Amino acid sequence: MCSGCGACMNACPRKAISMQEEQDGFLYPFFDSEKCVDCNACVNVCPAQKELQGNVPNDVFLAWCNNEKLREKSSSGGIFAQIAAKILEKGGIVFGAAYNEKMRVAHKYIESVEELPLLQSSKYVQSEIGNAYKEAQEFLKKGRLVYFVGTPCQIAGLNSFLKKNYDNLLTSDLICHGAPSNALLNKQIDDIQQKYKNRIIDFNFRSKARFGQGYDIEVSFENGGKKFFNAELVPYFYGFWRNISLRESCYHCHYSSERRVSDITLGDYWLAKKIHRVKTSKGTSLILVNTLKGKKILDECKSSVALIPDNLDRVKKIQAHLSRPVKVNSLHASFVKDFGGKDWDYLCQRYFRAPLRYRCKMHLRNILKTLTLYKLWK
Ligand SMILES: Cc1cc2nc3c(=O)[nH]c(=O)nc-3n(C[C@H](O)[C@H](O)[C@H](O)COP(=O)(O)OP(=O)(O)OC[C@H]3O[C@@H](n4cnc5c(N)ncnc54)[C@H](O)[C@@H]3O)c2cc1C
Structure with a gap:
C-alpha cells in the first residue's frame, strides 16, 4: 500500500529515511538502522496506515479560466493556473510538479507568475516529493500563504505530515488514474x-x-x-x-472515492459538449469544492473563471476514479x-x-x- 508519498522521510527527525528506487522503478522508503531511534514518527504519519479522512464535495462545477494564455498551456480548463495566479498575486507560494534538469518530475515551489508554466500541465508520472512537505511547513509557520497541488496520496501525505490545519494552507488534489515511474x-x-x-x-x-x-x-x-x-x-x-505500468498502490488506491482530501479537487471534464453544450476544444475542467476554504478562493477568482453548476451523482458516472481505483491489466x-x-x-x-x-x-x-x-x- 505504500504510495511513495514521502511523508515518512519528511517526518523523520534523524534523516534516517531516504526514498530509493526499487526493482519496479518506483521510490520506496529505506531505513538506515544506525540512525533510527525507534521514535515511530514515520509510522505515525504514514497515510497508508490510516483511515481515509476526507470531505464529500459541497459543490461541483464544469469550469474553465477566461485567460486564454493560461488555459492554452494547461491540461484542461486551466483552473489550477488561475487559482495559482491569485495566490501568487497575494504574495503566496505555489507547490506543484515540474521537470527537473534530469527530466524527472519532482515537486517544487514557485513564487512568481513567470514560473507558472513550469508547474502547469499534467505529467503522467509519479512526481518525487523530496522535501516539499517540510518546505511547505516552514512557509506556513512563517505565515506565508501556501497553495499545494498533487495527487490525492500526496495531499494525504502532506496533511498527515503537518498534523494540524493551517488557515494559510490551500490544497488541490487531482482526480487520479494512477501513475507510472x-x-x-x-x-x-x-x-x-x-x-x-x-x-x-x-x-x-x-x-x-x-x-x-x-x-x-x-x-x-x-x-x-x-x-x-x-x-x-x-x-x-x-x-x-x-x-500496465502503474504503481502497485494505484490499483488499491483508497483515495479513489467521493471523499476528497483537499480543498478543491481538479479533473478533466470530457463530456462538457454532450452534457452542457459547451465547446471543449480549448479545455474544460471538473472541479469539486470540498471545503469552505476552497469555496472562498473560488469566489475570489469568480471574475476570471466560468463556472457551470453540476452535481456529484452525475459526474461520478463519468469519472470512475471518484468511486473506484483503476483496474489492473493482466500484463502488469x-x-x-x-x-x-x-x-x-x-x-x-x-x-x-x-x-x-x-x-x-x-x-x-x-x-x-x-x-x-x-x-x-x-
Ligand atoms: C498522474 C495523473 C493522473 C490523472 N488522472 C486523471 C483522471 O483519471 N481523470 C481526470 O479527470 N483527471 C486526471 N488528472 C488530472 C488532469 O490531468 C488535470 O491535471 C486536471 O484536469 C487539472 O487541469 P488544469 O488545467 O486545471 O491544470 P494543469 O495545468 O493540468 O495543472 C495541474 C496541477 O497538477 C500538478 N501536477 C502535474 N503533474 C503532476 C504529477 N505527476 N503529480 C502531482 N501533481 C502534478 C501541476 O503541478 C499542477 O499544479 C490526472 C493528473 C495526473 C498528474
Whole structure:
C-alpha cells in the first residue's frame, strides 16, 4: 500500500529515511538502522496506515479560466493556473510538479507568475516529493500563504505530515488514474533522444497546439525543434493508459472515492459538449469544492473563471476514479518482473505495442483530425 508519498522521510527527525528506487522503478522508503531511534514518527504519519479522512464535495462545477494564455498551456480548463495566479498575486507560494534538469518530475515551489508554466500541465508520472512537505511547513509557520497541488496520496501525505490545519494552507488534489515511474518515463525519453539525436527539454503530455484538449504529446528539443506524437501510440503512454505500468498502490488506491482530501479537487471534464453544450476544444475542467476554504478562493477568482453548476451523482458516472481505483491489466505482474532486467525494445514489444488494428485506427484518426474531417468521421 505504500504510495511513495514521502511523508515518512519528511517526518523523520534523524534523516534516517531516504526514498530509493526499487526493482519496479518506483521510490520506496529505506531505513538506515544506525540512525533510527525507534521514535515511530514515520509510522505515525504514514497515510497508508490510516483511515481515509476526507470531505464529500459541497459543490461541483464544469469550469474553465477566461485567460486564454493560461488555459492554452494547461491540461484542461486551466483552473489550477488561475487559482495559482491569485495566490501568487497575494504574495503566496505555489507547490506543484515540474521537470527537473534530469527530466524527472519532482515537486517544487514557485513564487512568481513567470514560473507558472513550469508547474502547469499534467505529467503522467509519479512526481518525487523530496522535501516539499517540510518546505511547505516552514512557509506556513512563517505565515506565508501556501497553495499545494498533487495527487490525492500526496495531499494525504502532506496533511498527515503537518498534523494540524493551517488557515494559510490551500490544497488541490487531482482526480487520479494512477501513475507510472520516472524510471520508465526516462527510458521513453532516452529512446526519443537517441532517435532524434537531441536532448529533450520538455515533454508535454497534453499539448493543445495541434488538436485542442486531448492527449497529444509535444516534445521540445534543446536545439529549438519540436515533435508531436499521437499519445496513444507512444509506448510509455500506452502502458499508462492501459493500466500496465502503474504503481502497485494505484490499483488499491483508497483515495479513489467521493471523499476528497483537499480543498478543491481538479479533473478533466470530457463530456462538457454532450452534457452542457459547451465547446471543449480549448479545455474544460471538473472541479469539486470540498471545503469552505476552497469555496472562498473560488469566489475570489469568480471574475476570471466560468463556472457551470453540476452535481456529484452525475459526474461520478463519468469519472470512475471518484468511486473506484483503476483496474489492473493482466500484463502488469509480468511487466513488473521484467522491468529491471529487460531492455526498452523488449518492454515495448511485449507490453506497450498496440494491436495493428488499433494503430491503424489511431493513424487514421490523426489524419482525419489534421484534415479537420474529424468531426464528420465521429
Ligand atoms: C498522474 C495523473 C493522473 C490523472 N488522472 C486523471 C483522471 O483519471 N481523470 C481526470 O479527470 N483527471 C486526471 N488528472 C488530472 C488532469 O490531468 C488535470 O491535471 C486536471 O484536469 C487539472 O487541469 P488544469 O488545467 O486545471 O491544470 P494543469 O495545468 O493540468 O495543472 C495541474 C496541477 O497538477 C500538478 N501536477 C502535474 N503533474 C503532476 C504529477 N505527476 N503529480 C502531482 N501533481 C502534478 C501541476 O503541478 C499542477 O499544479 C490526472 C493528473 C495526473 C498528474
